[in-house]
Amino acid sequence: MPSMTLGRSKRSDTQENGKRVRQYFMKGFIYIVLITGALIMLVPFIWMISTSLKGQGAVFEYPPRLIPNPFEFENYRKAWSALPFALAYWNSLKITGLVTIGTLISCSMAGYAFAKINFVGKNFLFVVLLATMMIPGQITLIPMFMLFKEIGWVNTHLPLIIPPILTNAFGVFLLRQFMSTFPTELEDAARIDGLNTWQIYWKIVLPNCKPALAALGIFTFMANWNNFLAPLIYLNDESKFTIPLIIASFQGLYTTDWTVLMAASAISLIPVLIIYLFAQRYFIEGITLSGLKG
Amino acid sequence: MFNFSRRARENMWAYLFIGPQMIGLTLFIIGPIIFAFAISFTEWDIGSTPTWLGLENYTRQLSDSVFWKVVRNTSFFALINIPLTMIGSLIIALMLNQNIKGKVILRTAYFMPVVTSSVAVALVWTWMYNPDFGLINSSLGLIGIEGPGWLSSLKWALPSIAFMTIWQGIGYNMILFLAGLQGISKQLYEAAVIDGANGWQKFWKITFPLLSPTIFFVLVMLLISSFQIFNEPYMMTKGGPADASNVFVLHIYDKAFQFFKMGEASAIAFILFIIILVFTLLQFKFSKWVNYDA
Secondary structure, eight states: OHHHHHHHHHHHHHHHHHHHHHHHHHHHHHHHHHHHHHHHHHHHHHHHHHHHTSOGGGGGOSSOOSSOSSOOOHHHHHHHHHTTHHHHHHHHHHHHHHHHHHHHHHHHHHHHHHHHOOOTTHHHHHHHHHHGGGSOHHHHHHHHHHHHHHTTOTTSSHHHHHHHHHOOHHHHHHHHHHHHTSOHHHHHHHHHTTOOHHHIIIIIIGGGGHHHHHHHHHHHHHHHHSOOHHHHHHOOOGGGOOHHHHHHHHHHHSTTOHHHHHHHHHHHHHHHHHHHHHHHHHHHHHHHHHHHHO | OOOOOHHHHHHHHHHHHHHHHHHHHIIIIIHHHHHHHHHTTEEOBTTSOOEEOTTHHHHHHHTOHHHHHHHHHHHHHHHHHHHHHHHHHHHHHHHHTSSOSOHHHHHHHHHHHHHSOHHHHHHHHHHHTOTTTSHHHHHHHHTTOOOOOGGGOTTTHHHHHHHHHHHHHHHHHHHHHHHHHHTSOHHHHHHHHHTTOOHHHHIIIIIHHHHHHHHHHHHHHHHHHHHTOOHHHHHHTTTOSTTTTOOHHHHHHIIIIISOBHHHHHHHHHHHHHHHHHHHHHHHHTOTTOOOOO
């Protein structure tokens, strides 16, 4: 009897060892792949910052130096003063901020109605709304341009603010799905306390939607901050340009001056990257939430 | 003052709540679509009066070599972008889902390109692809390989743009996959191990079926975004050299806002819409492999 137990434990010991060795190899392989991949993700940013700190001639060195010698901050000053960067930041911030706040209000209102109120034509209107998500923006681009030209909105920020607030079917859908899960008792109690529908929406429902609102807010902010095609079409005056437009016009201005171009890219990217590093939890939770609902 | 029935009051509130989105839907989506459809049958240079052409804007495309080039390029781009982004982000997500250290840092790195503006990042990549002094060819040179002209090469321009798009898209889809993976019960894997399943079997019998709704969602979204690519080719090549990287939206933009052919541009936008619609419907039709029950 004792020998049998011994034999069995010996065999399972070697099995265990083999398994452990395999697992170590597997882990090592995973780390190598993941770290290599992560480096590939970071290289363009490192290369951007490296170039932006080099002197004019240093970019033509071979092989290229990763750490510039000497550090040249002149490129940043040149980039900052060549085009109205500060103004572009303000324009982008203003447009994106207004669109985000407006979207959160208009989408949560519609989402609340579709989730919680019974009204005539509800299902039909909801299906129409969802169908519009399929339509590529390029189709409406041309007629919208004609419309805004007609009413004098071209070369103003209005075409970049008003339509995005009022046409966000995705946002309505996301918030409607989220609000559908709320228990009705909460609202019934509020109604007995004498709150009207607006007060229930504003005081009871909205505070309970924070995760979904945060998700939609981050999406809206990112999409509009990086929006390029619409500003490209609507804005002519440099003083009205947004950050992506300024970057594009930099390219036209300094076609081969890569040190200044990279400094300009860095000025536009670094604030966003810093915000991301501090608030990344919300970015990731937002995508997770929308992915599961969508 | 007025004594509406509860039902009428509810309807009134609901229309008030959905009002902003419905006004936007009518003014900025449905109206423009009808308008775009109408002008797609006319010849209309901005400023002149439209003349009726019938189907000519559509039939003309069939014999237009640039149009076919654009169709081929956009499809080719989708054929590189969709599978590589899909497989890349799935592999990273599967690996990050293992019991490893430094998860948060790795995830931060992979997601970083997602939050950055594609316009600024495209500028950085244009510099990396620089045939003479860019990081890629300099690095290849160190190991004795003479790299191609990348963005100025007929053969490599479009794949170069695709690589950058994959780089920027992997993080987003990785997060969606990670969320899906976290929803799969650990007990299923434990049970499979007891039954003697290996890693490959665990993937195909458990992970893949349970992740299939996420995979399907990612597939549909990638297809739509691939066909709508604009910022990257606009910034990096303007469609060149010799239309080698010209794609649908860039072609529409050129027709409408460089040559002011609003009618023809609208017709091409409708063709794009129909292509996206057909592919999306096909994906839904062949979605038997997607498992929604689990």
